[in-house]
Amino acid sequence: MSVLSTKERILNSTEKIISEKGFTGISLRTISAIAKTNLAAVNYHFGNKENLIEMVLERRLDNLFELRVKLLDELEAGSENPCNLKQVLQAFITPALTMSNDNHQGGKQFMEVLARAYAEKSDFLHDLLSKRYADVIKRFANAIQRSRPNLNKRVVFWRFHFIMGSLIYVMADFGASSRSNELSDSEYFNICCNELVDFAYNSLSE
Amino acid sequence: MSVLSTKERILNSTEKIISEKGFTGISLRTISAIAKTNLAAVNYHFGNKENLIEMVLERRLDNLFELRVKLLDELEAGSENPCNLKQVLQAFITPALTMSNDNHQGGKQFMEVLARAYAEKSDFLHDLLSKRYADVIKRFANAIQRSRPNLNKRVVFWRFHFIMGSLIYVMADFGASSRSNELSDSEYFNICCNELVDFAYNSLSE
DNA sequence: TTACAATTCAAACGATTGTTTGAGCCATAA
DNA sequence: TTATGGCTCAAACAATCGTTTGAATTGTAA
Numbered sequence: 001m002s003v004l005s006t007k008e009r010i011l012n013s014t015e016k017i018i019s020e021k022g023f024t025g026i027s028l029r030t031i032s033a034i035a036k037t038n039l040a041a042v043n044y045h046f047g048n049k050e051n052l053i054e055m056v057l058e059r060r061l062d063n064l065f066e067l068r069v070k071l072l073d074e075l076e077a078g079s080e081n082p083c084n085l086k087q088v089l090q091a092f093i094t095p096a097l098t099m100s101n102d103n104h105q106g107g108k109q110f111m112e113v114l115a116r117a118y119a120e121k122s123d124f125l126h127d128l129l130s131k132r133y134a135d136v137i138k139r140f141a142n143a144i145q146r147s148r149p150n151l152n153k154r155v156v157f158w159r160f161h162f163i164m165g166s167l168i169y170v171m172a173d174f175g176a177s178s179r180s181n182e183l184s185d186s187e188y189f190n191i192c193c194n195e196l197v198d199f200a201y202n203s204l205s206e
Numbered sequence: 207m208s209v210l211s212t213k214e215r216i217l218n219s220t221e222k223i224i225s226e227k228g229f230t231g232i233s234l235r236t237i238s239a240i241a242k243t244n245l246a247a248v249n250y251h252f253g254n255k256e257n258l259i260e261m262v263l264e265r266r267l268d269n270l271f272e273l274r275v276k277l278l279d280e281l282e283a284g285s286e287n288p289c290n291l292k293q294v295l296q297a298f299i300t301p302a303l304t305m306s307n308d309n310h311q312g313g314k315q316f317m318e319v320l321a322r323a324y325a326e327k328s329d330f331l332h333d334l335l336s337k338r339y340a341d342v343i344k345r346f347a348n349a350i351q352r353s354r355p356n357l358n359k360r361v362v363f364w365r366f367h368f369i370m371g372s373l374i375y376v377m378a379d380f381g382a383s384s385r386s387n388e389l390s391d392s393e394y395f396n397i398c399c400n401e402l403v404d405f406a407y408n409s410l411s412e
Numbered sequence: 413t414t415a416c417a418a419t420t421c422a423a424a425c426g427a428t429t430g431t432t433t434g435a436g437c438c439a440t441a442a
Numbered sequence: 443t444t445a446t447g448g449c450t451c452a453a454a455c456a457a458t459c460g461t462t463t464g465a466a467t468t469g470t471a472a
Contacts, residue, residue, distance in 0.1 A: 006419080022326040024229045028460060038421050043461060045419095119325030119378060120228045158401040159408075162372040169371025172325060195364040202365075203409035212449080234430060244451050249431060251449095413472100420467065429458070437450070442443100 007045045009035040012106055014056050019109035023053075023120055054124045057117055060099070060110040065133050067095040072139060082146035089200045092140050093167055094193060100171045101189040115172030150206045163200045170196060213251045215241040218312055220262050225315035229259075229326055260330045263323055266305070266316040271339050273301040278345060288352035295406045298346050299373055300399060306377045307395040321378030356412045369406045376402060 004012070013034035017026055028049060032039045046052040071091035075083045100111035117125045129137070145156050170192055183191070210218070219240035223232055234255060238245045252258040277297035281289045306317035323331045335343070351362050376398055389397070 022229070024326065027458075029458085038419095039460090040422085040462080041420065049460065116325045119322045120230065155401065155404075158398075159405050162375070162402060162405045165373075165375025166368040166371040168375060169368070192364075195361065196368060198361075199365050199368045199409050202411060203405050205408060205411060233428075235428085245430090246432080246452085247450065255430065415472080416470085418467100418469075421465085423463085423465105425460105425462070427459080427461105430456100432455070433453085435451085435453105437448105439448085440446085442445080 006035070006037050006041055009037065010042055010045060010052070011056055011059060014052055015060075015106055015109045015113055018053070018056070018116060019112035022116055026053075050124075053117075053122075056110070056113060057122070057125055057128065060107070061114070061128060061133070064095055064099060065136050068092055068140075069136055071095065072136075072143065076143070083143050085144065085147040085204065086197060086201050088140065088143045088147065089163075089197050089204075093163075093197055093200065096167055096171055097189055097193045097196070101186060111171040115168050118168055144204065148204055148206060151204070156204070159203055163203065166196060166199065212241070212243050212247055215243065216248055216251060216258070217262055217265060220258055221266075221312055221315045221319055224259070224262070224322060225318035228322055232259075259323075259328075262316070262319060263328070263331055263334065266313070267320070267334060267339070270301055270305060271342050274298055274346075275342055277301065278342075278349065282349070289349050291350065291353040291410065292403060292407050294346065294349045294353065295369070295403050295410075299369075299403055299406065302373055302377055303395055303399045303402070307392060317377040321374050324374055350410065354410055354412060357410065362410070365409055369409065372402060372405065 010031060013031050014026070016034065017030055026049075028042045029039055031052075032042055035041075042049070042052060046055060068091060071094075072088070075087055075091060096111065099107035102108065114125075141157060141160050144160060145151070145153060148156060216237060219237050220232070222240065223236055232255075234248050235245055237258075238248055241247075248255075248258060252261060274297060277300075278294070281293055281297060302317065305313035308314065320331075347363060347366050350366060351357070351359060354362060
């Protein structure tokens, strides 16, 4: 097991605290305590609190969108043209849910952070999505469009956004209230993933 | 125009501030200032900050679910049996979006508060949904089930939750980034409402 | 080893937070 | 008028916040 740098430990503990207590419950003193470092280390490494939170978002979102792009690339390089819609949706949804199921690497915590950032209308997150990742989102929207040529372009656009809404809802475990206790985490997320893909696929039927 | 009581003014200004700056940005001093009253009035009328926020949620949610129930009652009293699925979905979705479009009465602000409360995993909200409103949600789920007897009960359950996810996403204006500037608020929400109902209806096709 | 930069640390800063206090205001009822 | 109770107010409380400072420590290259 590798030893984590102070910077990494701070990012991890921030992620953990936000996912547990939300943005309201954050304090740099708690963060530094859990990261087993000094209070001033946070400002030393990240400048200020706002920047720290932004770095938490950036670190993971880059991974998430990288993975999505990779899967879409593979699909578009394949023989099917247009791509199989269900696979396109899987390429978008699965990485997010895989991440949120990856407790070991803190992915689950991050997904909750992400959902909270959405709710808080983080300007930084907004910029990230509308600039850095806009192309990826557009690529997915186009791939969906091509496989459903008879659907109005505007309608596809709306539904893709609704699907993203459901995804965020699930990721953040919003519906946890309704979750059965008999399922393990990985079982739950497998079912969830399948159900969500089917749901999305169905919603895009012509 | 009626004169609002101090209590009402405090509730309204709290709603406004949360919707603008999120739960993070709340301060009782700002709240009392906007409510044009004294700082101590908040504690006098609501005991403490947490209780104040809970009262904001409760006041509006009661209205929302009352309206949903009323619409469902009307449908189930009608001639169609089972109820028309699209109308059931409308009875669930429309009140929420009407509220979020009702700027004058602060409904829009509340919907953003609600979405933030979801993200913050408010225990109070959780209890409200799983206790006080659980019956209503179950009634809607059953109504959907009856109109789609061939769909697995578990599948209906999942999809209803996904639909709620999309609804919250839309209510909180999460997708505002992608919103065209040429539409007025009411035009936007009309389209949004129709698209969401169609989306939900489609996702529940057999 | 020495010198220098990077990092960590305890301590303090001023600002802001939720809450409490007790005096004052203002209506209504005796 | 006087007395009472609901309400508002300015002021102060202790606690916590993010940030800064300067000294101590660590790691690295000469």
